[in-house]
Each structure stands twice: as C-alpha cells, then as structure tokens.
Amino acid sequence: MLGPMARTLVVKATAGADAPERCAQAFTVAATAVAAGVDVSLWLTGESTWFALPGRAQEFELPHSAPLAELLHVILTSGRVTACTQCAARREIGPDDVLPGVRIAGAAVFVEESLAEGAQALVY
Numbered sequence: 001m002l003g004p005m006a007r008t009l010v011v012k013a014t015a016g017a018d019a020p021e022r023c024a025q026a027f028t029v030a031a032t033a034v035a036a037g038v039d040v041s042l043w044l045t046g047e048s049t050w051f052a053l054p055g056r057a058q059e060f061e062l063p064h065s066a067p068l069a070e071l072l073h074v075i076l077t078s079g080r081v082t083a084c085t086q087c088a089a090r091r092e093i094g095p096d097d098v099l100p101g102v103r104i105a106g107a108a109v110f111v112e113e114s115l116a117e118g119a120q121a122l123v124y
Contacts, residue, residue, distance in 0.1 A: 007118035008039040012110070014124060016047030017060060023048055024065040026124035030079065031071040040079035041113050044102075045087050052083040052098040076101045082109070 011033075013026035030042040050056045057069040075081055076099065083098060085106040095104055114121040 008041065008113065008116060008120070009033045010041045010043065010110070010114045010119055010121040012043040012045055012121065012123045013048035013051075014046045016050055018047045020060070020062045020065075022124050023060070024062045024068065026122075027068055027071040027075070028066060029122065029124075031066070031074040034074055034078045040075060042075050042079060042081045043084065043110055044081065045084040049083050049087040049091055049093065052081070052088070052093060052102045052104075054099055072099075084110075 009030070011026050011030040013023055013030075015022040015026075017023070026042070026048070030040050034040045044052050051060070051068065051072060057072045058067075060068040062068075072081070081099075081102045083093065083102055083104045085104055088094070088098075088104050093104075098104065113119060
C-alpha cells in the first residue's frame, strides 16, 4: 500500500541521449505521477534541455521504454515543464525556441518549487 502522496512532485532530469535510461526514468516517473493526479513539475537540465525543442523528443529511442514524445505530451498536458535558464543559454535555446507550454526559469524557481510544503523532489 502506498503512503500519502506528495501534493507536488518536482522531477529534475539531468540526462538526455547521453544517459538514455536515466533520462527515460525521469520522464516515465513524471508522466506516471501526472496520470495518477499528482501535480508535477519536470525540470530539463543538462543534456535533457534539448527535449524542450520541437521534434527532439521524437528522436529519442530506448528499447522497452514508452516513447519520450508521448511522455512529454502527457506532462505538458497536465503538469509543468521547465528548461533551466543556464542550460538553455549554454545551448543557445531561447523562449521562442521551446515547445508551447515549456518555460525557461532558473535555480531560484527550482528551489522554491522543491521546498514548497507538500513537495517531493527527485533528481535523475
């Protein structure tokens, strides 16, 4: 039996195609939580920042894993997706470049979300 669920789940994805299993785990956990009715905030940092761009999630493949594009769609539909400000800047990604619904924000917002009452933060 599951214990009380956090009201908000903050998931930070730090890996992309460079560590596909870790990346897929972050997206899978976030999408599963959204489907369970949890308020989810997915943060794209490091190499996962590329998935804020149109078409990038469709390029990701991992055997026996749900398609990343579908997981991202679920999260964008009912949760929040944020690309790290510094990570986006290092990749020359701006607000006009990202998928609709993706915001760009910095560490202060991540800390605020992670420390909010009832929040649980996970880093992959």
